[in-house]
Amino acid sequence: MGGRLRLVARLAGRDVHRRWSEALLLVLAIAAGSATLTLGMLLHNVTTQSSGQSYSQTQAATRGPDLVAQSATLDNGTTSPADLAALVALSHAKGVVASSGPYPMATADLRTPTVTGGATVEGRSESPAAVDQPLVTAGTWVRPGGVVVERAFAQAAGVEVGQVIRLNGRAFTVDGIAVTAAFSPYPQIGCFAGCFGPQSFANDAVGLLWTTEAGARSLATASAPLTYFSNLKLADPTQATAVANAQDNNNYTKNPGSPNGPYLLSAQQIAHEDNNLIVNEQIVVLVGSTLLTILSIASVAVLVGGRMADQMRRVGLLKAIGGTPGLVASVLMAEYLFLALVGAAVGLLGGWLFAPLLSSPGSGLLGSAPRPPLTVSSVLIVAGVALGVALVAALVPALRAAQTSTVRALADSARPPHRSALLVRLSARLPVPLLIGLRVMARRLRRTTLSVLSIFVTVSGVVAVLIVHGRLNSAEFNGVSGLVNPRTTRANEVLLAVTVGLVVLAAVNAVFITRAIAQDARHASAVTRALGATPQQVTAGLSLAQMLPALIGSLLGIPGGFLLYNAAKHGGQSETMPPVPELLAVIVGAVLLVAVLTAIPARWGARRPVASILQAELA
Amino acid sequence: MSDTERHRTQYTGAEREISPLVRGRGLRKEYGSAEGLVRAVDDVDLDIAPGETLAIMGPSGCGKSTLLHLLGGLDRPSTGQVWLGGQRLDTMSERELARLRRSSVGFVFQAFHLMDELTAVENIELPALLAGCSPRAARRRARDLLEQVEMSDRATHLPSALSGGQRQRVAIARALANEPAVVLADEPTGNLDSGATLEVLRLFDRLHAAGQTLVIVTHDERIAATADRLVSMRDGAFVDETRLAGGTGNLSSLIGIEA
Numbered sequence: 001m002g003g004r005l006r007l008v009a010r011l012a013g014r015d016v017h018r019r020w021s022e023a024l025l026l027v028l029a030i031a032a033g034s035a036t037l038t039l040g041m042l043l044h045n046v047t048t049q050s051s052g053q054s055y056s057q058t059q060a061a062t063r064g065p066d067l068v069a070q071s072a073t074l075d076n077g078t079t080s081p082a083d084l085a086a087l088v089a090l091s092h093a094k095g096v097v098a099s100s101g102p103y104p105m106a107t108a109d110l111r112t113p114t115v116t117g118g119a120t121v122e123g124r125s126e127s128p129a130a131v132d133q134p135l136v137t138a139g140t141w142v143r144p145g146g147v148v149v150e151r152a153f154a155q156a157a158g159v160e161v162g163q164v165i166r167l168n169g170r171a172f173t174v175d176g177i178a179v180t181a182a183f184s185p186y187p188q189i190g191c192f193a194g195c196f197g198p199q200s201f202a203n204d205a206v207g208l209l210w211t212t213e214a215g216a217r218s219l220a221t222a223s224a225p226l227t228y229f230s231n232l233k234l235a236d237p238t239q240a241t242a243v244a245n246a247q248d249n250n251n252y253t254k255n256p257g258s259p260n261g262p263y264l265l266s267a268q269q270i271a272h273e274d275n276n277l278i279v280n281e282q283i284v285v286l287v288g289s290t291l292l293t294i295l296s297i298a299s300v301a302v303l304v305g306g307r308m309a310d311q312m313r314r315v316g317l318l319k320a321i322g323g324t325p326g327l328v329a330s331v332l333m334a335e336y337l338f339l340a341l342v343g344a345a346v347g348l349l350g351g352w353l354f355a356p357l358l359s360s361p362g363s364g365l366l367g368s369a370p371r372p373p374l375t376v377s378s379v380l381i382v383a384g385v386a387l388g389v390a391l392v393a394a395l396v397p398a399l400r401a402a403q404t405s406t407v408r409a410l411a412d413s414a415r416p417p418h419r420s421a422l423l424v425r426l427s428a429r430l431p432v433p434l435l436i437g438l439r440v441m442a443r444r445l446r447r448t449t450l451s452v453l454s455i456f457v458t459v460s461g462v463v464a465v466l467i468v469h470g471r472l473n474s475a476e477f478n479g480v481s482g483l484v485n486p487r488t489t490r491a492n493e494v495l496l497a498v499t500v501g502l503v504v505l506a507a508v509n510a511v512f513i514t515r516a517i518a519q520d521a522r523h524a525s526a527v528t529r530a531l532g533a534t535p536q537q538v539t540a541g542l543s544l545a546q547m548l549p550a551l552i553g554s555l556l557g558i559p560g561g562f563l564l565y566n567a568a569k570h571g572g573q574s575e576t577m578p579p580v581p582e583l584l585a586v587i588v589g590a591v592l593l594v595a596v597l598t599a600i601p602a603r604w605g606a607r608r609p610v611a612s613i614l615q616a617e618l619a
Numbered sequence: 620m621s622d623t624e625r626h627r628t629q630y631t632g633a634e635r636e637i638s639p640l641v642r643g644r645g646l647r648k649e650y651g652s653a654e655g656l657v658r659a660v661d662d663v664d665l666d667i668a669p670g671e672t673l674a675i676m677g678p679s680g681c682g683k684s685t686l687l688h689l690l691g692g693l694d695r696p697s698t699g700q701v702w703l704g705g706q707r708l709d710t711m712s713e714r715e716l717a718r719l720r721r722s723s724v725g726f727v728f729q730a731f732h733l734m735d736e737l738t739a740v741e742n743i744e745l746p747a748l749l750a751g752c753s754p755r756a757a758r759r760r761a762r763d764l765l766e767q768v769e770m771s772d773r774a775t776h777l778p779s780a781l782s783g784g785q786r787q788r789v790a791i792a793r794a795l796a797n798e799p800a801v802v803l804a805d806e807p808t809g810n811l812d813s814g815a816t817l818e819v820l821r822l823f824d825r826l827h828a829a830g831q832t833l834v835i836v837t838h839d840e841r842i843a844a845t846a847d848r849l850v851s852m853r854d855g856a857f858v859d860e861t862r863l864a865g866g867t868g869n870l871s872s873l874i875g876i877e878a
Contacts, residue, residue, distance in 0.1 A: 432751070531793070614732060
């Protein structure tokens with residue numbers, strides 16, 4: 001048994017060594033899918049297990065609250081004395097060991113030289129607070145006539161210390177930049193003060209500023225009255241979420257000013273809100289990894305198919321010297337399973353190394369991005385998927401090769417081509433390049449199907465990316481001119497990376513498939529040229545054999561993209577239909593890209609000397 | 620007079636007054652370089668008259684097939700000139716050569732080289748389709764040719780369902796699809812048994828009688844005996860030429876094969 005294993009390992013190893021460039025491509029194809037799968041799982045771990053390292057660090061540095069309370073308001077948005085009293089009373093409630101506030105919070109129109117939008121402005125004492133004292137990272141804390149800007153918002157708006165901004169038309173100097181744990185950093189602030197508060201912002205691109213209490217009060221208007229916030233420290237911080245949940249927040253939003261009292265949010269809930277920064281990326285990465293895995297299967301299948309065709313004589317030799325079909329299949333499979341494991345290892349390492357770039361908490365919190373731990377289950381899943389890819393792609397060709405008769409394998413005779421009478425009949429009426437292209441396509445239906453699948457998956461991914469991109473950049477996110485939404489920016493970067501990955505892998509597939517087609521059709525091409533087809537006609541035919549599946553795959557990919565988006569979106573997100581010219585550009589672009597990519601292998605296939613190919617058939 | 624010069628005068632068919640359909644001058648084909656240099660065709664001069672059947676014989680590897688490829692524009696000579704129907708082949712682009720092959724040359728190969736996925740009639744009509752013929756006309760011509768090679772009942776058979784002789788008859792029919800000026804046959808009976816060889820030779824005999832120019836590369840003296848002229852090759856060069864009676868007549872007795 002040991003000897004047999006050694007033999008299988010040695011034969012597989014020799015073949016990998018002999019054809020290392022193809023082995024490298026196999027590893028890279030599997031590594032691409034494995035890396036994105038690893039990234040998706042690591043980001044999932046970050047969001048579900050909420051390591052919250054950066055939030056905890058920020059909470060400690062800013063004396064962050066365990067609970068933040070916002071006053072209830074009347075229908076017209078004003079806070080009644082009773083509601084304010086209820087908020088004040090919370091500071092003396094059982095289990096509360098320290099508090100700060102209530103602080104008035106105003107909403108104001110913000111104008112900077114580059115930004116026009118909305119801001120929430122909290123009025124604070126110039127002296128440090130016992131709970132929630134934002135940590136100034138640049139400049140100083142609030143002074144009369146000045147504001148301190150939350151760091152993530154400052155970065156998005158391009159605001160710096162010393163700059164003058166206008167709030168409701170009044171000039172304020174930016175005295176400092178600070179971070180806090182009492183509110184989620186920009187752009188999440190809107191979903192707390194805005195979504196549930198009296199001022200319902202049309203978007204969550206709302207920044208947080210601090211000024212003096214007098215300054216905040218001066219910004220209040222009849223249509224945008226003040227609300228109040230308190231920060232509470234509990235004797236048992238772990239109970240904060242339970243306390244917040246006990247308060248019927250849903251009822252609060254439906255019926256502001258109800259006897260349910262103030263709206264509460266725990267530190268854990270705020271920390272969880274922070275994770276929204278990476279939720280979009282996680283979805284994009286997971287969908288991207290699924291698509292890349294499918295493309296990896298196509299890549300591996302094409303590569304394996306091509307290698308198997310070249311390995312027939314070797315198979316014949318193995319069988320001639322006594323190798324059983326089982327041994328032959330084992331040797332072939334061992335090679336691909338080994339390469340799949342190497343690809344998985346490379347992908348795991350790559351995904352793990354890149355994860356901090358995507359799991360970064362952003363500039364609104366302190367500390368750098370933690371490197372998410374690579375769990376045993378993640379490793380097993382990635383390795384399992386990689387092995388599955390190799391198994392799915394290589395099993396059938398390996399078994400087919402193992403079952404080929406020894407004599408035929410030694411003769412290295414090609415697998416008989418498929419005949420499609422309909423396509424032969426149809427192609428007779430078409431110009432010569434189309435005639436050749438259609439017939440080449442029909443010869444290998446499995447390979448043609450892989451071509452269609454490869455482009456379908458890529459175009460589906462690109463269309464889904466366009467929809468997500470359109471949604472991210474719609475008014476829902478970017479209603480404020482001149483502001484950068486860090487969620488959008490990062491999600492767009494991930495979308496770009498996934499798109500590039502998809503296009504590159506699809507491009508590699510197109511080249512592999514055309515090369516395999518050119519190799520497989522070398523005899524037919526040589527005969528066709530001997531009968532009078534020009535090299536240009538054969539080149540065009542071989543390219544068309546890829547462009548036609550690309551066209552079919554692209555056309556199917558448009559509805560595929562919509563289905564993919566609808567399957568992957570979370571919640572009731574609306575979809576923004578990409579403009580028709582954009583979709584047409586995707587189809588035309590995909591077909592043209594395939595045409596360009598296949599031109600070289602097709603030209604290579606069509607220009608090989610006819611006489612030597614036909615003579616080789618006799619050898 | 621050097622040997623080469625003597626051979627040139629001897630094998631150019633200078634005594635024929637009709638201008639040659641195929642002409643080769645100083646044809647040389649080399650592979651490799653320095654010590655690894657192989658001269659597959661070495662300074663060959665050749666004229667073939669219209670309607671003539673020329674047989675080329677010689678041992679394996681003497682350059683017969685390479686010469687045939689040079690004459691048909693499938694390969695280019697390292698040096699020397701080739702004309703077909705007054706057109707010089709060795710200076711033509713690949714595209715021009717393809718067009719010339721399409722209109723003026725028919726190839727018959729030892730390994731048949733039929734398209735496995737196409738039926739007999741589809742194989743035969745392919746050159747006509749490549750030449751831009753309408754599908755209807757191409758199919759009509761293919762059926763006529765199938766009838767000529769007595770294969771009408773096998774029109775819709777795939778090559779895998781045909782015997783060697785039948786495949787070669789289909790290949791010959793395909794070679795005639797565009798009514799070429801010359802048919803170049805490379806060991807056309809090399810893969811066939813005696814019966815199939817006879818079938819193929821009968822076809823060539825009929826083509827010869829109809830005035831079709833034929834160049835047949837063969838190992839088999841009996842097949843060469845059916846030609847108008849026989850040249851022998853060794854080490855890439857012509858070493859002998861014999862003018863024969865021609866193939867029309869009692870073919871079976873001539874080549875010693877009983878039908």
